Amino acid sequence: MPGLLLDTLRGLKGERAPMWLMRQAGRYLPEYRALRSEKGGFLELVYDSEAAAEITIQPLRRFGFDGAILFSDILIVPHAMGQGLEFLAGEGPKLSPPLLEARLEDFTAQPQRFEAIYETVRLCRAQLDESVTMLGFAGSPWTVATYMVAGEGSRDQHATRELAYGDPVRFQAIIDAIVEVSITYLRGQIDAGAEAVQLFDSWAGSLAPDQFDRWVIAPNAAITAALKQSHPDTPVIGFPKGAGAKLAAYANETGVDAVGLDETVDPEWADRELPKGMPVQGNLDPLLLMAGGAPLVDRACFILKTFADRPHVFNLGHGIGQFTPIEHVEQLVAVLRGQR
Numbered sequence: 461m462p463g464l465l466l467d468t469l470r471g472l473k474g475e476r477a478p479m480w481l482m483r484q485a486g487r488y489l490p491e492y493r494a495l496r497s498e499k500g501g502f503l504e505l506v507y508d509s510e511a512a513a514e515i516t517i518q519p520l521r522r523f524g525f526d527g528a529i530l531f532s533d534i535l536i537v538p539h540a541m542g543q544g545l546e547f548l549a550g551e552g553p554k555l556s557p558p559l560l561e562a563r564l565e566d567f568t569a570q571p572q573r574f575e576a577i578y579e580t581v582r583l584c585r586a587q588l589d590e591s592v593t594m595l596g597f598a599g600s601p602w603t604v605a606t607y608m609v610a611g612e613g614s615r616d617q618h619a620t621r622e623l624a625y626g627d628p629v630r631f632q633a634i635i636d637a638i639v640e641v642s643i644t645y646l647r648g649q650i651d652a653g654a655e656a657v658q659l660f661d662s663w664a665g666s667l668a669p670d671q672f673d674r675w676v677i678a679p680n681a682a683i684t685a686a687l688k689q690s691h692p693d694t695p696v697i698g699f700p701k702g703a704g705a706k707l708a709a710y711a712n713e714t715g716v717d718a719v720g721l722d723e724t725v726d727p728e729w730a731d732r733e734l735p736k737g738m739p740v741q742g743n744l745d746p747l748l749l750m751a752g753g754a755p756l757v758d759r760a761c762f763i764l765k766t767f768a769d770r771p772h773v774f775n776l777g778h779g780i781g782q783f784t785p786i787e788h789v790e791q792l793v794a795v796l797r798g799q800r
Contacts, residue, residue, distance in 0.1 A: 465526040465593040468771045469695035477772045480527035483779030484519040502547045507576045513583035527593040534599025542567030558611030578652040585653030596654030600661035601638040601679035617666045643686045658697040665702015684715040723777025727766040739771035752788035
């Protein structure tokens with residue numbers, strides 16, 4: 461039997477809004493920190509299927525969320541494409557060599573790196589209650605490309621935006637390559653047991669409208685169309701963070717089943733402007749979850765009320781913060797379960 465979350469992503473309204481939280485499996489949990497100290501670095505955890513499955517399931521034990529999100533990283537795709545990847549303490553991910561200094565043709569693809577991720581999905585699905593939806597994910601091509609080109613994250617994605625303007629033919633080839641590999645990766649996750657998938661476009665907000673059309677809408681539409689061809693019953697959630705007013709075009713043109721809203725989006729605007737009946741996901745500010753108290757309750761209730769007439773998955777506007785108190789998450793769960 462499909463769970464409440466899966467039904468909602470398919471456009472059905474249940475007795476309540478299902479919930480999961482982006483980055484719900486991770487470093488705000490003491491049990492995660494304990495396992496990481498035992499196992500080693502972040503990338504080692506991702507490729508340790510048993511450890512990654514344990515981390516994926518940890519928040520379900522505490523909070524009883526309606527969905528389990530795969531513990532992994534969006535940069536597994538460039539790693540499988542043959543780019544070097546490491547996570548440095550205090551500095552974040554580093555990819556080498558960056559595409560500013562190398563060509564895709566210089567890389568030796570390592571698709572076997574996906575196998576550990578598929579095994580994580582299989583292990584999770586075998587352990588989860590059937591009412592819990594297993595969520596897979598990948599980074600959207602634009603966001604993945606920003607890391608591949610610059611070799612690291614940046615505030616305004618300057619190097620990648622400049623390359624896209626200055627050599628659009630070369631940049632199109634990079635995007636096309638990421639699209640192709642991402643389709644293979646997501647199909648593998650679905651075959652392993654993922655019941656819905658999310659496309660994370662964390663840096664979509666840095667693009668001008670015409671560039672957004674080319675580098676966000678078109679690649680996500682290509683991925684979604686391919687998944688619909690092979691796995692027509694698997695919902696796709698699109699999350700173009702920072703898209704703002706361009707969300708309506710994204711929702712109408714990418715073919716995704718549901719749209720994730722970041723915390724800067726006015727829920728009333730979204731309910732008015734997005735396609736009627738389309739499931740939406742979001743969009744509590746992660747900092748408000750960190751603060752807790754009455755303002756958290758008030759905003760959560762406002763979001764629930766605003767989306768009361770359409771399928772709605774309650775989530776944050778982005779990932780849960782590292783220093784979020786456990787009791788604030790418990791407070792939010794209680795609100796959504798109608799206990800207070």
